[in-house]
Each structure stands twice: as structure tokens, then as C-alpha cells.
Amino acid sequence: MMNGRKTPQEVGIQLPETKVAAETGTMSGPLVSATPVRNFRRKTDVIHVVLRLLCLFTSVTALSLMTTAKEAATISVYGFSFPVYSKWSFSDSFEYLVGVSAAVVVHSMLQLLISTSRLLRKSQVIPSRNHAWLIFAGDQAFAYAMMSAGSAASGVTNLNRTGIRHSALPNFCKPLHRFCDRVAVSIAFTFFACFLLAASAVLDVIWLSKY
Template sequence: MAEECKTTPPALVAGLEMGTMSGPLASPSPFSISRKVRPAMVDGVHVMLRLLCLVSSMVGLSLMVTAKQSSTLSLYGFQLPVYSHWSFSDSFEYLVGVSATVAAHSLLQLLISAARLQKKVVVIPSQKYAWVIYAGDQIFAYAMMSAGSAASGVTSLNRTGIRHTALPNFCKPLHVFCDRVAASIAFTFLSCILLAASAVLDVIWLTCY
């Protein structure tokens, strides 16, 4: 009687134990599904961050390069003509240079990402590419932070003058110029935050894939 009993083949038992059985009774692993879904989500967020960074850096750049104004300043009863232009400050020139570089970097990465999405392939194809993008995002984020900080110091000086001296507040007669510069600095820090978010996304990709 023992010989007539049908037993499960050893190969099938091994397949059940290892979870390699395929067919209508075998359900896909949730981990394998998430591995397929997560790259598409990461790619979408990656492209969105690139687009937002491009827009913010271009807006900040355009605001700064159009910052100029002529007016008159009252000093001890004398009316003095004053003229301000973004190119008069080394800090503002530094901000323009960094913003233009970040805009070019964001545009290049956006075009590459869009081309890869159109071909229906992953935006970040390898770990080597991810490391390069991660390093670039970090470098540009620190550069934008330093440019915004340097420009903020000059703008603060223009608004408050120098304490304990008779230097006036130049932003009173040149309020249009100062407002444009302030808005440009705000968009510069926004670009810095977006680049930092891109760097965090690169780290997530390097950690999970």
C-alpha cells in the first residue's frame, strides 16, 4: 500500500519552500511590485523638481538682471542724483553667474530626463550616473546658498545703512531696485531648497535601487 501512495515530487517541494512556484496559484511578491512602481514615482518627482528649479532660477536671474533705477536722495538738505544697477555689486554679479549656471544645469537634466521618459526607460540608469547627479546637485545647492547669503548682506546694508554713521537708507529712493533684488534673492534660496531636495532624492535612489 505504501508504494501505491502518491507523494509530492522533491522538486515541487523545493519550489514551494523557496517560493519559486509560478502559475495561477502563485501570487506576486509585494516587494517585487513596489520595486516596479517606485522607479516610476521617483522619475516623476525627479522631473518635477528639475522643472521647478529651472523656473525658480530663471525667475531669480531675470529679476536681478533687470534691477536698476534712477532717483534722487536728500542728504542734509541737498538733492543728490543716485543710480543703482545690479552690476555695481560683486555679490549681485556672483548671484547672476550662479543662477545662470544652475538654470543651465537644470535645463540639461530636464531635457535628458524628458528624453528618457519618452523612450520609457528609467531617468537614472545606473549608480555611477546617480553619484554624478548627486555631487552636482550638492555643489550647486551650496553655491546658490552662498550667492543668496552674499546678496542678502548687501541688500540689508542698503536698507539699513551703516550704524553709527550718517549713511542713509538707499532703498527709500531706490525701492523698486531693492524690491527686485529681494525677490531675486528669495527665488535663489528657493532654488537652493529644490536642489537640496533633488540631492535627497538621489540618495534615496542610491539606497533603494
């Protein structure tokens, strides 16, 4: 035709080219750009699970070491021998550490079960921003609590090792060295669990900044 219209034959030739161009644009656009995002989410999900597992292990270790810390011995004050018996429940600071560690064990186990089940189903460990904020608040609160419990228990342990100056109060850790060593290792694992909870909170912040 001379009036500018395309013949049906010309339209039929150009339609496949338009379809191919549309398909090419779709493959090179959103599908390709979404791949790095999925990979990043997968890596963060795996790191979440690993941190939960490590936090569960350290908090259980701190709890078990402290609750089994007890020993009997004899001390000498001004030439007189006295039998002594030490147990974790005799100190309020040690009881505080046990309570906080038990709460962290429950928190870590719950989050580990949820994260692992989601990871095995190949779904996101953190499904929404509200869930991420909730986990962040819990991790941060428990991290501060573990730091507080470890610091309080460290003060009591240091007093047991050094005694009180200008008084007859001896170094209890000399006759009760197994008790003090067990308590010291428990406190060390308490601070390690605090570090892991803080790392998990930082990872939550990174997730929130990305999404």
C-alpha cells in the same frame, strides 16, 4: 510493473502537474515582487522631473529679476540733493548671484531634458549608480553655491535698507525702492532654488540606498 518503475501512462499523467507547479511558482515569485519596485522607480522618476522643472523656473526667475534690477533717483545728504543710479552690476555680490543662477539654469535645463526624454521612452531616469552619484554631486554643489550667493546678496540688500549707523550714508532703498524690492524677490527665489536642489540631492540619496 512490480519492480517500482512507473509506467509510461503514470509519467504522462504527472508531467503536466509539474509544469503547472513551475509556472505557478514563477508567477507568484519574481514577477509579483518586481511590481512594487517598478512602481517606486516610476514615482521617483516623476518626482525627479517635477523637481527639475521647479528648479528651472525658480532659477530663471531669480536670474531675470536680478539682471533687470536698476533704478535712478535723488537722495539728500546734509541738505544737499544728489542724483543716484543703482544697478545690479555695481555689486560684486549681485554679480555672483547672477553667475551662480545662470549655472543652475543650465544644469536644471540639461537634467530636465535628459530626464523628460527618458521618462517619455519609459526608461529609467537614473540608469545606473554612477549616474546617480554624478547627479547627487552636482545637485549638492549647486545647492551650496546658491545658498552662498543668496546670503552674500542678502547682506548687501540689508545694508541698502538700513544704511550705516553714525554716518551720512542714507537708506538707499527709500528712493530706490523698486530696485531693492526686485533684488529682494530675486534673493527669495534664489533660496527657494537652493531648497529644491537640496530636495533633489536627498532624492538621489534615497535612490542610491534602494539600489
